[in-house]
Amino acid sequence: MGRHRRSTIVWALALGAPDANEGLQRWLYNGLRLAIVTARLPAGSVLPGTRTLAKQYGIARGTVAAAYERLHSEGYLVTRTGSGTRVSTTLPDSKPQIPPAQTPQATHERDISRECRAPWIHRLSQCDPPFPLATANALPQPFLPHRGDIRLFPVDLWRQLHVRQLGPSRLLTLNDTSPGGLPALRCAIAGHLAIARGVHVSPEQIVVVGSVQQALDLCMRLLTAPGDAVWMEDPGYMGARQIMHASGAHVVDVPVDCEGLRVEDGVREAPAAALAYVSASRHAPLGVPLSARRRAALLEWATQSGAIVFEDDYDSEYCSRSGPLPALRSLPGADSRVVLAGAFNKVMFPSLRLAYAVLPPQLVEPFVRAASLTARSANGLTQAVLAEFLGDGHFDQHVRRIRKIYAARASAFEHAAQKYWQDLIDVASVSGLDVVGRLRSFDEHTAVQKLKAAGIDAAPLGRYTHRHTQRPALVMGFAPFSEEEIDRAAQRFAAALHETVTTVE
Known part of the structure; x- marks a missing residue:
């Protein structure tokens, strides 16, 4: 009833x-x-x-x-x-x-005429959004990539910290927050970055934002003009590419190989680029780190040309089984040339919507002004709770715990791939939250459609590429799923693709 x-x-x-x-x-x-x-x-x-x-x-x-x-x-x-x-x-x-002037058709016609004069709307219409425009509050199904397991988050502890911030002596947290971010959170982030990412920076150089997307958007507005060249990893994170495209920049697709971004190709194609986007610790989605040789080359180019490197600290908490690599921003000479942006959403929970940007000194004041103008500030109450969550060591404890769990799930995924998929797909060593599996005998579109019919989610690698094509592959996630769920889904995966091979033959 x-x-x-x-x-x-x-x-x-x-x-x-x-x-x-x-x-x-x-x-x-x-x-x-x-x-x-x-x-x-x-x-x-x-x-x-x-x-x-x-x-x-x-x-x-x-x-x-x-x-x-x-x-x-x-x-x-x-x-x-x-x-x-x-x-x-x-x-x-x-x-x-309803008067004729108010009919939906008349309104639609007016909107169309306005669209013709709005370049940003036109550019947005040329690409699929990187995130769903309408989502349900449901758990992901295997093997949806780029997700953590929200079931592992200490919700009771977070609730207690939230209640504490709403106590009578702390009600000032309900007031407006500085557009740069709550001072306590900026200090906590600075301490975290010094230990976890090798980045020693003043809290005043850290700005709290809603997402890495927002940080990149503000950098594009502040540092580039329409027509300026910008480097983008290819394959690479589609959300970054679309922000660059929407800003009117000339996006230069720089290929990625086993050492990460091919810096020499970027220098050859666009030596005067204003900005370069790179996921240096763990490339999205291929999972490779940017080699030491190319890190040095990238910083040398940025210093000589006056460009800014936007470092997306994607999956740094899980970037390798030997432990996270120091950020590119930690290298000597990077302070004035690198913007380091990271988020807490994948480690904690997606709706947290808090991220940070570590800025060169000359960019702090204009960035804070831009953040104030476009978004006013991130949620002050949530910032206060996160500051306490970081400062009291709860974040580090949570990361250590889920690293162990995700490592066990990565092993389960590798074992399932070897057991069920040997004649279908080649899976590299698993790390981070997801992995790329190279298809052996059929195309990405066919594989994705067959898997979808079997209740399996996977992203085609072609979704992340623009100019530099790759061997057909799927991007798959394992972190949100238990070892039993992984094994059962791997069997359905194999059955669906074996049916595809039989149909093709």
């Missing part, structure tokens, strides 16, 4: 000003009737009493009572003793008259 739906109680309803030639009673009747038949006032809604509505609009109570009485006699309202006046659940057969 479903839950009983509570009735909507209407406290205020904007009806617009009455026409000079229209009586107040008729104006109120027409306004309420239109609201009812267009479902602005849902069936069963409880309307204000006549005295309340008369006071709200500054009209006589008798005027309201007369309008209510007419709507009641026509079947739009019902009145029951003790439950007030409500919108009838069964309405007369009538439809509202």
